Amino acid sequence: MSAPTARIPRRAGLGLRQPHIADFLAAAQPVAWLEVHSENHLADGGPRNAALAALRRDYPVSCHGVGLSLGSVDGLDRGHLARLRALYDWLEPGLVSEHIAWSVAEDGTYLNDLLPLPYTEEALAVLCRNIDQAQTAFGRQILVENPSSYAAFPQSTLAEWQFIAEAVARTGCGLLLDVNNIHVSAHNTGFDADAYLASVPLAAVGEIHVAGHTLHRFAEGCLLIDSHDRPVTDAVWRLLAAALARTGPVPVLVERDSEIPPLAELLAEVAAAQALLDRTAAGGALTDAA
Amino acid sequence: MLREIQRTFRTALLGGDPAPAEALVAGDTVIPAERLLVHRNNAQLSLIGVLASDFPVTRRIVGEDFFREMARQFVFAHPPQRPELLAYGGGLPDFIAAFPPARPLPYLADVARLEAAMKQSYFAADATPLSPADLAGLQDEVAEKLVLALHPSVRIVASAHPILTIHRANRPDRAEVGRVNTAAPGQTVLVSRLAADVVLDGIGHGDAAFLAAVGAGRPLADAAADGCLADPDFDLQVSLTLHLAQGTFAGIIGRARPQDPPT
Incomplete structure (x- = not known):
């Protein structure tokens, strides 16, 4: 399998969303690469895929799957795997990623949310079997993204970073490090984000995500919601800088999935991410992900 | 354990009893019910949102509140059976045809049929x-x-x-x-x-x-x-x-x- 970042540059990219497609088709935009949600393009044809095919000629494209459900106890949906494979054969994305989560229940119902796994040997075995199945079906390495957690399970026997390190070691998959998810999960489930960064297998990081979150107050406490509906916060930019200091330059993606602003606003965030990458490249890194 | 989590969450997220799922989740100042609520909102609101976006005319005819309640009941009765939302919602017109509160609007199901056909056409x-x-x-x-x-x-x-x-x-x-x-x-x-x-x-x-x-x-x-x-x-x-x-x-x-x- 090819190196995870072989074709996606170690620069700042943007998650391509429907309202901005016209902007990208009309003029070259200052982003080094684009990422799309795979499931938005599982169509037989039509204008959306035609636009993507056109942009693919000008930008390296990464595919981020949101529905494969790597944590499903009964394995992966073979039909979905085959449709994703066909998309990847057509688009030849530079990176393919999925989530450490589940979204398909045992009766086959797709819940359209990234749901939490207990960090147990049982769940680890399921996750690794499913990652193996996906990598075999796609004929390539995939990256798996650390989750944003709202609920934890008392039965967990491993820390999240141990769970991830084991999955990476056993399957040879790469890691999509979402530093907003680290920030959100650290607050919601009570761990230290810097300790987490020091412990995850950073050598496996093939891509980093940044996004915005919101605070939701309940009767007695509050949770951070991984809402992707506002700018990246300072705390998350700091985590990005801390991660890059350890990994060296890797592809960094700015994600916005709702309350989508005009493109210019997101380009400013892409530029901010690129500035951090440039500083990392100039200052050298503690370790090199490659 | 994993199977039990996935069965109870599925029930809790789409209109069923949330208690068994809540019993599996750790809580502190934010109690398990509130933590589950985040996931329930994510699942329900995102699926209702897909229907709202794909059936804008049906939605305008009945109004926002009516549509969202109808869509919520459709999502509970007919949740997606594959992780491809481009193919979701094709069953909404038949659901509307049999939805008692929509009876005063006998044309509504066919308007929804037209919008479902438009979605199919777009992705054909x-x-x-x-x-x-x-x-x-x-x-x-x-x-x-x-x-x-x-x-x-x-x-x-x-x-x-x-x-x-x-x-x-x-x-x-x-x-x-x-x-x-x-x-x-x-x-x-x-x-x-x-x-x-x-x-x-x-x-x-x-x-x-x-x-x-x-x-x-x-x-x-x-x-x-x-x-x-x-x-x-x-x-x-x-x-x-x-x-x-x-x-x-x-x-x-x-x-x-x-x-x-x-x-």
């Missing part, structure tokens, strides 16, 4: 439309034996209600809802994709029967006969000219030979 396979030049110069007796393919984006939605007029009056890009006589005669709508847009055209009974026969793989002469049976004024030349101009056909898939027995 690409194909180069047959152009007038492709049929130019053919003798009538040759042309009549051609078997044409409908473009993959073509859908035909027939209704006993004036669904095209209702649709136009309630389009989301209209500042104000237009006045419609919902008791007017029924309409049949040709849905197709022209360049990057899904377009709607009202067609007559003759045209509808003609296109249905073409879609069933019958030669033009036979299809035209169906058109004439449905509407004595049906004119093959007029219909062909119109449909070639708007890309209704994707190509010639066969030519019935002269020696073929009449069908």
Whole structure:
């Protein structure tokens, strides 16, 4: 399998969303690469895929799957795997990623949310079997993204970073490090984000995500919601800088999935991410992900 | 453990008893019920949002609150069975037809059927439309034996209600809802994709029967006969000219030979 970042540059990219497609088709935009949600393009044809095919000629494209459900106890949906494979054969994305989560229940119902796994040997075995199945079906390495957690399970026997390190070691998959998810999960489930960064297998990081979150107050406490509906916060930019200091330059993606602003606003965030990458490249890194 | 989590969460997220899932989750100042609520909102609101986005006219007709409650009940009864939301919502029109609160709006299910067809058309396979030049110069007796393919984006939605007029009056890009006589005669709508847009055209009974026969793989002469049976004024030349101009056909898939027995 090819190196995870072989074709996606170690620069700042943007998650391509429907309202901005016209902007990208009309003029070259200052982003080094684009990422799309795979499931938005599982169509037989039509204008959306035609636009993507056109942009693919000008930008390296990464595919981020949101529905494969790597944590499903009964394995992966073979039909979905085959449709994703066909998309990847057509688009030849530079990176393919999925989530450490589940979204398909045992009766086959797709819940359209990234749901939490207990960090147990049982769940680890399921996750690794499913990652193996996906990598075999796609004929390539995939990256798996650390989750944003709202609920934890008392039965967990491993820390999240141990769970991830084991999955990476056993399957040879790469890691999509979402530093907003680290920030959100650290607050919601009570761990230290810097300790987490020091412990995850950073050598496996093939891509980093940044996004915005919101605070939701309940009767007695509050949770951070991984809402992707506002700018990246300072705390998350700091985590990005801390991660890059350890990994060296890797592809960094700015994600916005709702309350989508005009493109210019997101380009400013892409530029901010690129500035951090440039500083990392100039200052050298503690370790090199490659 | 994992199986129990996945079974109880599925129940808790889509309208069932949340207690068994809550019992599995750790809590502190934020109790398990509130933590589960985040996931329940994510699942329900995102799926309702998909329907709201794909059925904007149906939504405008019934109003935001009615639509969201109807969509919520549809999501509970018919959650997606595969992780591809581009294919979700096709069952909403039938659900509306059997949804008691929608009974005062007998046309609503067919308007939703039209919107479901538009979504299918938008994501249908690409194909180069047959152009007038492709049929130019053919003798009538040759042309009549051609078997044409409908473009993959073509859908035909027939209704006993004036669904095209209702649709136009309630389009989301209209500042104000237009006045419609919902008791007017029924309409049949040709849905197709022209360049990057899904377009709607009202067609007559003759045209509808003609296109249905073409879609069933019958030669033009036979299809035209169906058109004439449905509407004595049906004119093959007029219909062909119109449909070639708007890309209704994707190509010639066969030519019935002269020696073929009449069908």
